[in-house]
Amino acid sequence: MKLRSMNWMLTAVAIVIVVAAAGTGCKKKxxxxxxxxxAVAGWQKTSDTRTFAAKDLWQYIDGDAEQxxxxxxxxxxTSDYKYQSKxxxxxxxxxxxxxxxxxxxxxxxxxxDAKTVQLGDAGVAYTQSIVFRKGPQLVRIVAYxxxxxxxxxxxxxxxxxxxxx
Amino acid sequence: xxxxxxxxxxxxTGAVLLGSQGKLGFAGILDKHADAxxxxxxxxxxxxLHGTDGVLDGKRVQALxxxxxxxxxxxEKPVEAWKRIVPTDKVIGLKVNGLGGxxxxxxxxxxxxxxxxxxxxxxxxGNIVVWDRNARDLQACGLTINTDRxxxxxxxxxxxxxxxxxxxxxxxxxxxxxxxxxxxxxxxxLPILKDHSGAGVTFSMKNMFGVINNPGDLHPTGCNPGxxxxxxIPVIREKVRFTIGDAMTSVYDGGPGFxxxxxxxxxxxxxxEDRVAVDHTAWQMLDRKRVEVGIPTLEAAGRLxxxxxxxxxxxxxxxxxxxxxxHLMEV
Numbered sequence: 357m358k359l360r361s362m363n364w365m366l367t368a369v370a371i372v373i374v375v376a377a378a379g380t381g382c383k384k385k386x387x388x389x390x391x392x393x394x395a396v397a398g399w400q401k402t403s404d405t406r407t408f409a410a411k412d413l414w415q416y417i418d419g420d421a422e423q424x425x426x427x428x429x430x431x432x433x434t435s436d437y438k439y440q441s442k443x444x445x446x447x448x449x450x451x452x453x454x455x456x457x458x459x460x461x462x463x464x465x466x467x468x469d470a471k472t473v474q475l476g477d478a479g480v481a482y483t484q485s486i487v488f489r490k491g492p493q494l495v496r497i498v499a500y501x502x503x504x505x506x507x508x509x510x511x512x513x514x515x516x517x518x519x520x521x
Numbered sequence: 522x523x524x525x526x527x528x529x530x531x532x533x534t535g536a537v538l539l540g541s542q543g544k545l546g547f548a549g550i551l552d553k554h555a556d557a558x559x560x561x562x563x564x565x566x567x568x569x570l571h572g573t574d575g576v577l578d579g580k581r582v583q584a585l586x587x588x589x590x591x592x593x594x595x596x597e598k599p600v601e602a603w604k605r606i607v608p609t610d611k612v613i614g615l616k617v618n619g620l621g622g623x624x625x626x627x628x629x630x631x632x633x634x635x636x637x638x639x640x641x642x643x644x645x646x647g648n649i650v651v652w653d654r655n656a657r658d659l660q661a662c663g664l665t666i667n668t669d670r671x672x673x674x675x676x677x678x679x680x681x682x683x684x685x686x687x688x689x690x691x692x693x694x695x696x697x698x699x700x701x702x703x704x705x706x707x708x709x710x711l712p713i714l715k716d717h718s719g720a721g722v723t724f725s726m727k728n729m730f731g732v733i734n735n736p737g738d739l740h741p742t743g744c745n746p747g748x749x750x751x752x753x754i755p756v757i758r759e760k761v762r763f764t765i766g767d768a769m770t771s772v773y774d775g776g777p778g779f780x781x782x783x784x785x786x787x788x789x790x791x792x793x794e795d796r797v798a799v800d801h802t803a804w805q806m807l808d809r810k811r812v813e814v815g816i817p818t819l820e821a822a823g824r825l826x827x828x829x830x831x832x833x834x835x836x837x838x839x840x841x842x843x844x845x846x847x848h849l850m851e852v
Contacts, residue, residue: 484781
């Protein structure tokens with residue numbers, strides 16, 4: 357009897373470990389989708405990656421959090437970048453519950469000046485920002501300055517992120 | 522339209538009527554004007570505030586601030602004007618807003634201009650505290666953290682912490698930043714004008730979400746009545762008495778985050794002590810821009826900033842939102 361209950365306990369512990377490992381693995385994979393410095397030519401990663409659970413997203417984006425939460429955001433990752441030591445940018449990766457959530461956010465934010473770009477499942481570019489989705493991930497990259505190099509530099513960084521998703 | 526000289530004359534007449542000290546030791550200008558039945562709001566503009574490179578001109582920001590404050594107080598000389606606004610022997614907080622990140626935060630040039638004038642008016646550098654939620658938000662404004670009392674201080678509620686005791690008013694049940702409760706005698710509110718996906722517009726009153734531990738709890742139903750209730754908490758109502766709103770750069774849609782594709786430069790400061798009137802004025806400015814670019818007004822978009830009317834109602838009495846009761850001075 358004791359042996360049987362011990363087996364059950366071991367099995368339960370093993371399941372917990374496997375589930376936890378799977379969860380960690382998933383998070384780790386997304387948080388690792390941020391290119392390291394110089395992985396994309398000219399781009400330096402200038403901050404640690406910060407992580408926000410859905411319930412804490414307001415700490416990062418205040419009222420914007422509501423639309424992401426209603427679209428099913430699970431976790432948000434963000435990191436700062438700098439291009440050629442001048443152009444500053446931020447990369448946000450939102451992991452939604454499913455691809456529909458990512459689609460909903462992307463489509464809601466579209467404006468007439470959006471240009472379609474070949475990134476992930478769908479993507480758009482503006483002068484100073486790029487937004488694309490790939491499966492349940494929504495990626496938003498924003499530069500703080502508009503220079504002649506900005507669009508191409510952002511596109512290169514976006515491809516770097518996409519390749520790691 | 523009245524000339525600036527006329528405005529100054531009117532304001533100066535009001536200034537003569539002032540005199541009395543508020544219960545927090547205010548310099549006396551607050552709440553009493555020549556046209557005492559109306560709330561005064563100054564909108565000061567400079568179309569050349571941003572250079573051709575898109576960068577703010579610090580000197581022009583200083584001049585714009587001086588013009589706004591001179592118009593508001595009726596005092597041409599900045600030092601005299603500031604003495605009408607702040608008690609120079611008290612600790613003055615400057616509550617900025619850096620939540621939107623580098624692209625859409627209270628501008629450093631404005632903070633520096635105010636710090637300069639406060640010191641010229643006699644406020645000791647260590648008695649000026651520039652603050653926000655945390656170091657990251659302050660750095661987004663271009664500020665450097667400093668807790669040394671021999672200089673202008675700059676730190677966030679992540680350093681001071683929040684009061685253990687909960688304060689409540691209506692739906693607001695919050696713990697307040699100790700910077701507000703223990704450090705500052707008076708706070709000048711320095712919000713930045715932004716569209717807000719929930720509230721419609723974020724400016725003066727909404728900036729108080731950055732002084733509490735749980736702003737997420739006040740966001741439901743378009744932040745209404747959350748914003749109004751929060752501003753009724755006595756410490757906020759009494760200490761945060763003056764707004765110098767940064768409308769030099771704004772985001773007219775998609776806010777409150779930084780959306781460069783929807784950025785706009787109103788090149789303006791919106792100044793006043795009636796936080797409701799200031800927010801009403803800011804909302805109108807934002808809506809005019811939305812109409813100009815061909816997108817629906819906030820009301821048509823289903824995001825009417827209802828908290829402004831709530832703040833003006835008989836239960837809250839935080840100020841006025843009726844244009845007939847607002848003495849708008851555009852210079």
